[in-house]
Amino acid sequence: MSDELPDPDSSHYWEGISNSELRYQLCNSCKKSIFYPRSICPTCGGNDISWQVSSGLGEIYACSTIYRAPPKYKDKVPYIVALIDLNEGFRMMSEIIDFEGQVVSVGKRVQVTFRDDIDGKPTPYFTTID
Amino acid sequence: MTLKKSCAIAGVAESRLGVVPDSTVLTLQAEAMVKALAEAGLEKKDVDAVFSSGNWGRLPQLQISEYLGIQPSYSDSTSVGGASFEFHLGHAAAAIQAGLCKVAVILYGSTQRSRQERRIFEAHTDLGYQYETPYGLPIPVGAYALAASRHMALYGTKAEHLAELAVSTRDWARLNPIAYRREPLTIEDVLNSDMIASPLHRLDCCLVTDGGGCVVVVSPDIAQSIPKEPIWLLGQGESHSHAQISEMPELTITPAKESGERAFKMAGVKHGDLDVVEIYDSFTITVLLTLESLGFCKPGTSGEFVSNGRTGPGGEFPLNTNGGGLSYCHPGQYGIFLLIESVRQLRNECGERQVPNATLAMASGTGGVLSSSSTCILGLD
Numbered sequence: 001m002s003d004e005l006p007d008p009d010s011s012h013y014w015e016g017i018s019n020s021e022l023r024y025q026l027c028n029s030c031k032k033s034i035f036y037p038r039s040i041c042p043t044c045g046g047n048d049i050s051w052q053v054s055s056g057l058g059e060i061y062a063c064s065t066i067y068r069a070p071p072k073y074k075d076k077v078p079y080i081v082a083l084i085d086l087n088e089g090f091r092m093m094s095e096i097i098d099f100e101g102q103v104v105s106v107g108k109r110v111q112v113t114f115r116d117d118i119d120g121k122p123t124p125y126f127t128t129i130d
Numbered sequence: 131m132t133l134k135k136s137c138a139i140a141g142v143a144e145s146r147l148g149v150v151p152d153s154t155v156l157t158l159q160a161e162a163m164v165k166a167l168a169e170a171g172l173e174k175k176d177v178d179a180v181f182s183s184g185n186w187g188r189l190p191q192l193q194i195s196e197y198l199g200i201q202p203s204y205s206d207s208t209s210v211g212g213a214s215f216e217f218h219l220g221h222a223a224a225a226i227q228a229g230l231c232k233v234a235v236i237l238y239g240s241t242q243r244s245r246q247e248r249r250i251f252e253a254h255t256d257l258g259y260q261y262e263t264p265y266g267l268p269i270p271v272g273a274y275a276l277a278a279s280r281h282m283a284l285y286g287t288k289a290e291h292l293a294e295l296a297v298s299t300r301d302w303a304r305l306n307p308i309a310y311r312r313e314p315l316t317i318e319d320v321l322n323s324d325m326i327a328s329p330l331h332r333l334d335c336c337l338v339t340d341g342g343g344c345v346v347v348v349s350p351d352i353a354q355s356i357p358k359e360p361i362w363l364l365g366q367g368e369s370h371s372h373a374q375i376s377e378m379p380e381l382t383i384t385p386a387k388e389s390g391e392r393a394f395k396m397a398g399v400k401h402g403d404l405d406v407v408e409i410y411d412s413f414t415i416t417v418l419l420t421l422e423s424l425g426f427c428k429p430g431t432s433g434e435f436v437s438n439g440r441t442g443p444g445g446e447f448p449l450n451t452n453g454g455g456l457s458y459c460h461p462g463q464y465g466i467f468l469l470i471e472s473v474r475q476l477r478n479e480c481g482e483r484q485v486p487n488a489t490l491a492m493a494s495g496t497g498g499v500l501s502s503s504s505t506c507i508l509g510l511d
Contacts, residue, residue, distance in 0.1 A: 005256060005260055007257070010260060035261075036377075061280065061381075062277065062279045064267075064275035064278075064279055064327045064328050064330075065327070066266065066268060066272060067327065067328070068268060068271070068324070068326040068327065069266055070266055070268050072266065073266035081265050081266065081267045081272060081276070083276060083376055083381075091376060092261060093261065093265055093267065093376040095265045095266075106279060106284075107283065118266070
């Protein structure tokens with residue numbers, strides 16, 4: 001992780017992650033959810049933006065099992081990277097973990113969980129739910 | 131306002147391709163430019179505009195212009211991944227139309243195979259990328275794999291459909307003497323190749339080669355006196371929708387939707403009018419998504435569209451006739467080669483792989499992780 005992180009846009013997000021809270025933003029003007037965190041609404045251009053806490057519930061929008069990993073992740077293969085659509089209307093990337101033989105596929109319901117990443121940094125992951 | 135027939139391509143050339151250890155990014159671009167200018171019947175002193183994009187060096191636009199000894203009056207280093215050169219052609223047309231230049235060179239070179247100087251995407255861990263990097267998605271292949279997973283889930287597209295495209299593209303490469311991979315390929319070969327990021331196998335992925343290219347673009351008055359038949363820009367459109375894959379609005383619809391609509395409208399032609407189509411094939415899924423986004427087939431039907439060798443030699447939809455990034459060459463940003471092949475097909479110079487009576491061609495580039503798109507429609511006088 002780079003020395004410049006967290007940055008002014010992301011510090012509130014990472015602080016949430018350290019407290020097991022998945023935070024996202026809401027544009028108070030157009031009411032669209034915003035992710036990743038920004039100082040301007042990418043939908044309407046407004047800057048009246050508030051922080052919210054996500055339920056951490058969502059479903060898999062797309063997913064891929066990685067067999068040829070970047071060097072740092074080489075010992076981890078195979079692992080599943082997914083894009084998750086959260087109930088609150090935003091999308092984020094994460095890894096699906098602890099799926100214990102369940103089929104992980106597009107449309108599967110998932111829930112956030114917080115673990116340390118490969119660098120020991122608190123990070124949001126997702127597990128499948130029924 | 132339109133760019134239709136505002137400029138013509140007068141010369142095209144590749145440098146040596148494949149594995150070229152005795153070269154640098156600069157020598158490869160110089161090599162391509164010398165050949166392309168000779169073909170155009172022009173000299174370096176005639177060049178008054180430089181367009182380039184590179185993954186190397188510091189301020190590569192300045193470095194390559196310095197190396198070649200060109201002090202341009204118009205300069206554009208738009209760098210939006212592999213589609214950059216289709217953007218450059220549109221921008222060169224606008225600059226020529228505005229009277230700001232008359233002879234532009236579009237340049238690219240890479241020694242990524244031999245020297246591995248390419249900066250890999252996962253090195254970026256800050257700003258928007260901080261929300262993706264913890265998860266170890268290999269870029270770009272992992273991003274394209276996510277898009278393929280979405281297309282398969284939505285439409286039932288199969289790995290065999292992707293493999294079809296790889297096989298048809300290889301069949302074209304077998305007719306191109308300078309293609310990097312020319313041995314026969316079957317659907318089973320593709321499906322049996324190593325899984326890289328599901329559902330993409332190794333043979334769904336483009337090559338990693340060295341190589342460079344140059345396209346010489348001239349004003350209509352100069353086009354009257356060049357040795358070869360001028361190849362006119364008839365339509366161009368461009369757009370980009372995101373930088374990182376988690377920000378792509380819909381993973382099955384690329385910005386080729388916008389770039390294609392603008393290019394068709396400007397050229398005043400329809401899909402069925404095109405004789406030959408060159409679509410960026412970084413991965414097999416790239417082509418399927420682009421075909422749908424450009425409107426050649428309905429959403430979800432590209433798998434059927436490419437089935438039964440339809441896009442291969444002798445098929446009714448000649449696609450990626452040089453063998454593409456999958457089998458001919460792929461030195462990192464492949465888009466310049468789409469233009470080179472389009473021009474050669476229109477000039478009837480393609481030997482065994484020539485599409486008969488080709489008068490209208492499309493080159494559609496994609497860059498980043500399905501992020502940027504520029505589509506150019508080219509034709510004879």
